[in-house]
Amino acid sequence: MDKVVFMDRDGTINVEKNYLYRPEELTFIPGAEAAIKRLNDSGYKVVVVTNQAGVARGYYSEDDVRKLHGFMQEELKKSGAHIDRFFYCPHHPVHGKGKYLCSCNCRKPDIGMFKQAEEIFDIDITNSWMIGDNKGDIEAGIRYGVTTILVGTGYGKKIMEEKNVRYDYYKNNLADAVDFILMRNGDRCEK
Template structure:
């Protein structure tokens, strides 16, 4: 089985900007590319789990979001890092338009995206972590047995927490 770190996107990987989809508006939170590289080097799968209500509201398309995700991966290559997969929820139960207006199982804090990733990548939840800037990120992870951590983009906490996890694992495996 594989170990993984699940990351929320907006406010965890990139600076929070409402309904981000434009490449020119994308900005990594300080230390995040380095944190992802540490995770890659330590053998963790890095999987993004993101609610994308902007799709549901009609602000941008799924293809716009996919373009941004490809750009993020291209930028991470500069750091020797990568994201293994992206899972997204394009729905919203109240503000969605057309087929996107529904109360689904994938929108965090529900667990559908995590369930799919765990199955697709044969993930051992007891050796995995979830990081996000919202309480529902942590809640979704913990509902699946994944230890969750809330991070604050203004404190650049992801890199420090990842360093602690990787160092602890290194010591335990010595």
């Protein structure tokens, strides 16, 4: 079965910038690329699940999202890292335009993107994780049944201080979260 680390994108892997879609504005959070590589080397599948309401709002297109993901993948490759699969939700229940205006089941905190991942991976839920910087990430992870880690980058520190979200663990950033996962499962890759 596949052990999967689901992770949010903006504020978790890359610096949160409102409605990021231009490749030249992508900035990785320090240590993120190496952390993803440690997961790759340790046999975890790395799956990005990201709400992209900017598509719904008409700020950028699905094609822009896919191009950015392709660019991220190329940048990660320089560190020997890769994302196994990207899933994004382009909808919004209130601010969406045209076909993107809908109450979908993929927008976190719903778990539709996790269910889409089940079509590709044989997910070992009890040994899988969700890492994110926002309430919806944690709620989705809890609903899906994986162990959740709130990271202190992006909105995470503020969310932690507000103390109104229940998460399993809090770590300063993606790198610390990944170290924790690998140490806890005793499957740290020594290569």
